[in-house]
Amino acid sequence: PPPPTDTSIKIIQGRTLTSKSLLHAGFRYSRDGKPLTDGRQAWRCVKRSCKCPGRLYTLNDAFHSLGKPHNHPADAADSNAAEARSKIKEMASTTTTSNHRIYCAVTGSLPADTLALLSSEDTLKKSAQRARRKLNPRPRAPLTLADLHLQPEDCRTLRQADMLLYDNASDQRRVVILATSDNLTILAESSSWYLDGTFKSSPNSSIRSSSSMQTPLTH
Secondary structure, three states, X not given: OOOOOOOOOEEEEOOOOOOEEEEEOOEEEEEOOOOOOOOOEEEEEOOOOOOOOOEEEEEOOEEEEEOOOXXXXXXXXXXXXXXXXXXXXXXXXXXXOOXXXXXXXXXXOOOHHHHOOOOOHHHHHHHHHHHHHHHOOOOOOXXXXXXXXXXXXXXXXXXXXXXXXXXXXXXXXXXXXXXXXXXXXXXXXOOOOOOOOXXXXXXXXXXXXXXXXXXXXXX
16 A cells, blocks of 8 residues: 555553553554564554554654554544643643643633543543642651651742741741742731631641641731
């Protein structure tokens, strides 16, 4: 058969963080076993319900050749939906952009037939959150004040503004000030301050009992 005119491919994240999918000419493939002895990687069409024999081969993550033909037409909407899901997970794990903004950025310009194949907005946001936590796990909750180690690079706002203004690092009477310079400016210009202890925000009862007060002054 003549060589294909379209040799462009996209390798994207699959359903899980460790799986990969390949998009080509409106068809979607999943990795089919280990690389062959000549270095080629086989990819199999994901349409298992119709027992599609479609195959594609790559070499060094570039298009190499087509194998058996598909027994169904191309489905561009399916490929676009898979790429959208992959982009949401990628942005969530590599940026600090909120899940809502990621969802809007990725799905905002998608055609109706692609949107119809995507899960609900809430489900996609949850998948973004899982991807974010998988690659950037939260630190272990401290059991005592001595276990509480705050690093400046971990105390920044979503806009990367520094928040750790002071930490006496005491394991007896800990004093920590979290605020930005803009927060303090607003506080200094305010004629009235409203205070409230927020003991419930502490993740551990032992830390809560040894702390005199957690007082939010700026938001």
